Structures are given as structure tokens and as C-alpha cells.
Amino acid sequence: MSFYIxxxxxxxxxxxxxxxxxGVISSEVLNEELIKIGVKDSKKLSDKKIFQLAEKIKEICIxxxxxxxxxxxxxxxxxxxxxxxxxxxxxxxxxNLLEKAEEENLKVEKIISDQFGDExxxxxxxxxxxxxxQLVQMYKAEVDPAVASASILAxxxxxxxxxxxxxxxxxxxxxxxxxxxxxxxxxxVKKFGKDELLNVAKVHFKTTNxxxxxx
Numbered sequence: 001m002s003f004y005i006x007x008x009x010x011x012x013x014x015x016x017x018x019x020x021x022x023g024v025i026s027s028e029v030l031n032e033e034l035i036k037i038g039v040k041d042s043k044k045l046s047d048k049k050i051f052q053l054a055e056k057i058k059e060i061c062i063x064x065x066x067x068x069x070x071x072x073x074x075x076x077x078x079x080x081x082x083x084x085x086x087x088x089x090x091x092x093x094x095x096n097l098l099e100k101a102e103e104e105n106l107k108v109e110k111i112i113s114d115q116f117g118d119e120x121x122x123x124x125x126x127x128x129x130x131x132x133x134q135l136v137q138m139y140k141a142e143v144d145p146a147v148a149s150a151s152i153l154a155x156x157x158x159x160x161x162x163x164x165x166x167x168x169x170x171x172x173x174x175x176x177x178x179x180x181x182x183x184x185x186x187x188x189v190k191k192f193g194k195d196e197l198l199n200v201a202k203v204h205f206k207t208t209n210x211x212x213x214x215x
Contacts, residue, residue: 009021022157087122
């Protein structure tokens with residue numbers, strides 16, 4: 001039986017929270033199981049469904065998750081643009097999965113990921129194992145069950161991280177880059193100082209320039 005890897009990320013467009021990249025190993029047979037349990041693009045699912053499916057996906061597929069928390073994200077983006085950072089995260093997940101596949105004697109024939117920036121970003125970021133496998137980068141790759149499963153795992157971790165942050169700072173941490181995001185950021189800065197943004201947000205976003213610390 002031949003296998004392949006699907007990878008996707010969550011948190012890329014959110015001011016608060018980490019960037020999460022997930023990958024799964026799947027096959028035609030496993031894809032049938034994934035479709036049967038309701039796997040599809042995480043953007044089309046409720047939070048409750050995402051958490052339910054994430055647990056089922058972990059039971060069906062070998063998976064790997066890379067979490068780049070805000071502090072580390074901000075350090076990395078001092079030298080890398082977002083597309084290169086995405087490629088770096090995707091490559092880490094892919095290499096980890098290829099190592100797991102070797103341990104299980106699984107033959108991985110290709111990698112499918114969403115298209116972001118120049119395809120060479122990911123090709124150049126892959127290491128020895130990854131460069132031996134066919135890489136397919138496609139627009140709206142979430143139509144593929146493995147990629148959709150990866151998007152669900154990444155989203156579940158991202159949402160969990162936001163909940164933990166909300167508990168820590170005593171305020172509900174919102175998604176996206178809305179006016180609510182700016183208000184919450186101002187509240188955090190007022191209570192903890194502007195340097196605390198490095199631990200909760202992606203400070204290269206233009207949103208940072210709108211934060212004054214006044215609620």
C-alpha cells in the first residue's frame with residue numbers, strides 16, 4: 001500500500017496566538033475513513049466539530065504537529081518573511097512524519113500542501129528525506145482528505161492555545177485582526193506592558209501600530 005503526507009497550517013492570519021503546522025500520513029483506504037467521519041476543510045467546521053474530529057483523526061492517522069508560539073514566531077520573523085517561515089514549519093512536520101513512516105515501514109510516495117509563495121520556499125526548506133519525495137503544492141489543497149485532516153489538527157491546537165492565553169490574561173483572546181483584537185491588545189498592554197505583546201501576538205502585523213495601551 002502506498003501512502004502520502006498532507007500538511008496545512010492555522011493561525012497565519014490571526015494577530016493573537018501561535019502559528020501551527022500539522023501533517024498526517026494517509027492513503028486511499030485511510031481517506032475513505034476520514035471522509036466517512038466528516039473530514040473537510042476546517043474553515044467549514046464549527047469549533048466543537050473540529051475538536052471532535054481532531055481526536056478521531058489522531059486515532060486513524062500517524063500525525064505530527066509543529067507549534068511556533070508568538071515569542072518564537074517574533075524571533076524568527078526578524079530574519080524570515082512569512083512564506084519562508086511557513087516553509088520552515090511545513091518542512092519540520094514533513095521530516096518528522098517521514099521519520100515516523102520509516103519506523104513503521106510505510107512507503108510515502110508524495111507530499112501535498114497548500115500553495116503559498118514561490119514553491120521553491122518549501123523545496124529549499126526540506127531536508128534529506130523530504131527532497132526524495134514528490135512535492136505537490138496546489139491551490140485550495142484542503143479538498144484533499146489528508147490536507148483537510150491536517151488543517152483540522154492545526155486548528156484544534158490553535159484554538160486550544162487561544163483558550164490557554166485567555167485564561168492566563170483574564171480576557172477572551174479573539175481571532176483575526178478585528179477592532180475587538182485591537183481592544184483586547186490595548187487591555188493587555190495596559191495591564192502588562194507593551195513588551196508582553198511579544199508573548200501573545202505576531203507583532204509584524206500592521207495591527208501592532210494601532211495599539212496604544214489605552215482602552
